[in-house]
Amino acid sequence: MANNGILQGSFFMDGDTACAEGALAAGCRFFGGYPITPATEIAERMVLRLPQVDGTYIQMEDEIASMNAVLGASWGGARAMTATSGPGFSLMMENLGLGIMTETPCVVVNVQRGGPSTGMPTLVGQGDMMQARWGSHGDYEIIALAPSSPQELFDLTIRAFNLAEKYRTPVLVMTDETVGHMSERVIIPPPEEIEHYPRRKPDVPPSADYLPYKSEPNSVPPMACAGDGYRVHVTGLTHNEKGYPDTVNLDVQQQMLERLINKIQHNKDDIIELHEDQVEGADIVVVAYGISARTAARPIRLAREMGLKVGLLKLVTVWPFAEERIRELAPKIKAFVVPEINMGQIVLEVERCAAGQTETILVPHAGGGLHKTKDVLATIKKFA
Amino acid sequence: MSRQEIRLSGFGGQGIMTAAHILGKAAALFDQRNVTLTKSYGPESRGGASSALVIMADEDIDYPLLTKLDLLVTMSQEAYTKYIGELSSGGLLIIDRDLVQLDQPRDDIEVRSIPSTRIAADELGRKIVANIVMLGFLAANTDAISKDGLKESVLKSIPKGTEKLNISAFETGYGYGSQ
Amino acid sequence: MNEELSNVLISKEHPMDDYLREDRLPHIWCSGCGLGTILTSFVSALQKSGLDRDKVAVVSGIGCTGRAAGYLYLDGFHTTHGRAIPFATGLKLGNPELKVVVISGDGDLVAIGGNHFIHAARRNMDITVICVNNFNYGMTSGQMGPTTPTGARTSTSPYGNHEPPFSVPYLAAASGATYVARWTSLHIRRLEDSILEALNKKGFSVVEIISPCPTYYGKKNKMGSALQQMKYYHENSVIRHGSDPAESGIDLGGEIVVGCFINKDKPTFLDSQKRSV
Structure with missing residues (x-):
């Protein structure tokens, strides 16, 4: 230590x-x-x-x-x-x-x-x-x-x-x-x-005019904490730039919500992390995350040994969803295969982004265990 | 060396989980192999059959659960009954001979046995180190793990002040297996 | 009055200006509600306390009282319904230099937030809780709550409340609070003194303030105008310092025992944690 x-x-x-x-x-x-x-x-x-x-x-x-x-x-x-x-x-x-x-x-x-x-x-x-x-x-x-x-x-x-x-x-x-x-x-x-992104504090001194939720497009305002002298007002109600509730003004709601969404949406390139393995030129792309991305590696290896062109797209960042990458791949491949330990969740996102340009196939698992190699392999083989 | 799968099993209180952790740590940190250890949770950890699976490989371990069991160590009849069917043909079964009766004999596997609990109690005076005796015996019977690495891992994993007892347990088990 | 004279007699500045967010006033509270005077008592106590205002944070939940955090010119947190105390707990532990005060209503603190209330008291979290009790949910037009006296009418007890209520001081005391007092919003000086004591107290301190809600609770229970309701509280309050909190229950039309019930010292959560590690 x-x-x-x-x-x-x-x-x-x-x-x-x-x-x-x-x-x-x-x-x-x-x-x-x-x-x-x-x-x-x-x-x-x-x-x-x-x-x-x-x-x-x-x-x-x-x-x-x-x-x-x-x-x-x-x-x-x-x-x-x-x-x-x-x-x-x-x-x-x-x-x-x-x-x-x-x-x-x-x-x-x-x-x-x-x-x-x-x-x-x-x-x-x-x-x-x-x-x-x-x-x-x-x-x-x-x-x-x-x-x-x-x-x-x-x-x-x-x-x-x-x-x-x-x-x-x-x-x-x-x-x-x-x-x-x-x-x-x-x-x-x-x-x-080890990367350390420090908390961003306001670059202006405390004053009554300080705007803790200053709304610049896609911006993330610096954060004055309790005890820093800024006397912030923080509320779960719809609030203006000052942080004050304004629960009937539709413009305030629009501006606030757009910023909350855009600060993530407009920074997807920074936030989304994908691990790709032989995705370029693949006929089948397995889209998986977490433990399922790991167990998918084995059927993918076996399929490749049979001469099939199979890639793995691992979603390290699941949300926000990697929709651009799925859209880009969809017209180039025969199918997305999505193994997940549920009855079909992220597959819905893949399907949405594939937009009918290719097949999107779920390999479901009700939970309590991991996918059997043969189940994922069979799906890959069927659509390759 | 390609993928090897070892299951340690027994009943709650025998130190199966500890032994598995020591084994996994030895392979991962001392032998520098890829290792995945998974344990059985739930009611089984409260007195019933207790088991842990240690997978070792030089390549990446993609599938982290059982695919082909190479070695089964078992220290209880219940665990033997539960897991003997998993052991692949040509595999090695290691048992505590006082606690396991081979009532499902198979001619496609090798069997080695040791009275590890009796040795721990009678020769070492502490029944609690039966798991370490078993690890020593395991080291003598497989090339999946280096003896030095496993011994080092035992030393790094046990409570301070019990080094002598545990090393003695390990060496006794190893010696028994080398006879 | 001529202008010259008014300039002499009427100050343009209020002595509490610096403690309030002027740009948020006027407040939303009804005329006759006790919250205005309660806020004044709190600010007076805060002024007397000598606490560094930059190190005082107020946390509220949801409801009429829940708006208090928004009017005070302090670090203020207006959280979700019932959650002021766990939020305040985190705030205090995240920065132990802060004096953390929860100001919220009876429904917020002892119904939806009841579990948080008793556990913060049990572990003696070093925060002050000011619980304004108006016997109903005023913000949402007067439903029955955990302090509504048996028999009282509200919009969700049209035949009269058939449930027995909590007594906040009894609940606080039984759960382990180090300081427990109750006043009405009419006892402004005594209330101020109690809030000051609570602010200076280490550990989980609770001040309950009985406050009229002429708009809903008072009207439904035929208590008359705001003034008549206050008069009722005034005449039916009995000061019994040090009395058994078990005897502090409030019956419909009955007396209201006020005073300081509990004032004791014991290690706070952080004291005990430091000692145990």
Whole structure:
């Protein structure tokens, strides 16, 4: 361990632990959560480690409270995170919306399990992907990342914190039980190699004219926190540039919502990360994310051994969706094959963007396990 | 060396998860191989059959779960019954001979046995290190893992003050397997 | 009055100007509502407290009282319904230098936010909670809530409320609060003193303020004009410092026990956490 309390070197650890270590390396100093399988190990690691880096852990009374505490801590100036799974994720939806509306940087990790409802607490699922996009009421954009291994969970947790600060928004890390619970080698680089996007503070002194939600097109306003002297007013109601509620003026609503959406939409090139493997020239492109992108590698390899031209498009960033890339590929290929551990969620996005120019085929899985190699392979072969 | 899949199994309280973690860590950090460890969760971790799968490979591990079990270590009858069918032809079965009766004999696998729990209790005075005795025995019976790496991993994974006991357990198991 | 004389007698500046967001006034509260005087008492207490105003943050939930955070020229957070306390908890832990004050209503704090209220009290989170109790949900035109006295009529208890209410001081005390007081919005000096004590108190301090809602609760229960409702509160309030919070229940038409019920010292969440690690 380096003397600042942050790990450095090679470790053999599970995904949940790697997630916690990634958060700490990213400067997370507050965790508010509620125990839930299969995300509890993240909380357990944080409560052990946060005191070693002068951070604070609190186990809240439920996930509603956890989400609020995270928002509060962020406004107090801390990098803040919570972690949960399906049932808790549902409870967090209310104030995920508050975080989006008030432009509060924070990270929410969902270690997905089988659902709906309490479902399969100890087994894998990817059924919360649309909830991640649309789960809180109202209209908004969201950023969601999907790791395929403990190392990626470490790396993407750091990236989530940086994106949260850069775009002043909650960022979701949509992992799953398999990745969360599997142990693998995780390499933690020295601190100077870890990207750190600092919180942007106002570049004007405090005054009564200060506009905490200044609306420049696609802009992300700097953030004055509580105690900084700016005396900000922050509300979940529709608000003007000053942050004051204005709940009947349609222009204020339009301007505010457009900016909230455009700050993500217009920066998709920066936010969207894709990993492509032999996509150019492929007949079949497998579109997958998280653990399913990893299990897809095997049927893809077997198909290639049979002489088929198959590519893998891995969505590291699931939201915002990589629609331009799907549109670009659609006319060039025979089919998109989409394996996911649900009965068809992200496939709807692929299909929308393919817009009838090619086949879009779901390989569903009801949850609790991973796709069988033969099932994905059979679908690839059928459409190749 | 291409992909190898090893399942460690027994009942809750035998230190199966700890042994699996030590094994995985040895391969990942000391032998520098790619390793994926997955565990059984849920009711099984509360007294019933307990199991962990360690996959080791020089190439990337794409599919992180069982594809072809090469080696089954089992320290309980219940786990033996549950997992013996998974072991692939030509595979190796390692058992605690006092705890497992081979009531489903197969002529397509190799079997090695050790009274690891009895050795831990009688020779070392601590039943709790039966899992480490078993790891030593495993090291002597497979080339999937280096003895030095596994020993190093044991040392790095156990509570301080128990080094002597655990190394003694490991060496006893290894010695038994080398006879 | 001639202009010269008015310049002498009437100050153009209000002594509390600096504490209010003038550009947000006038406020939305009804005439006769207690919230105006309550806000004044809070500002007076804050002035006397000597706290650095840049280090005081106010958090509100939703409802009439929930708007308080928006009128004060402090760092203010107007959160979702019931969630002021967990938000305030995070704020305090994110920056322990802050004095964090929750100002919200009875429905917000002890119905939808009831779980947060009792747990923040249990862990002795170092925040001050000012709970304005008008016995109903005023913002949404007067529905029954967790403090509505049995028998009282509201828009969702047209036959009279058949549920027993919570007593906020009893709930706070039983849950572990270090400071618990109750006043009505008429006891402005005593209220101010209590808020000052609460602000200076380490730990989870609660001041409940009984406030008239002439527009809904008062009207539905035939309490007369705002003035008559205030008169009722005035005449039926009984000051009993140090009395048992279990005896602080409010019956329809009955007496209102006010005063300071609890004032004790115990380690806060952060004190205990630091000690345990």
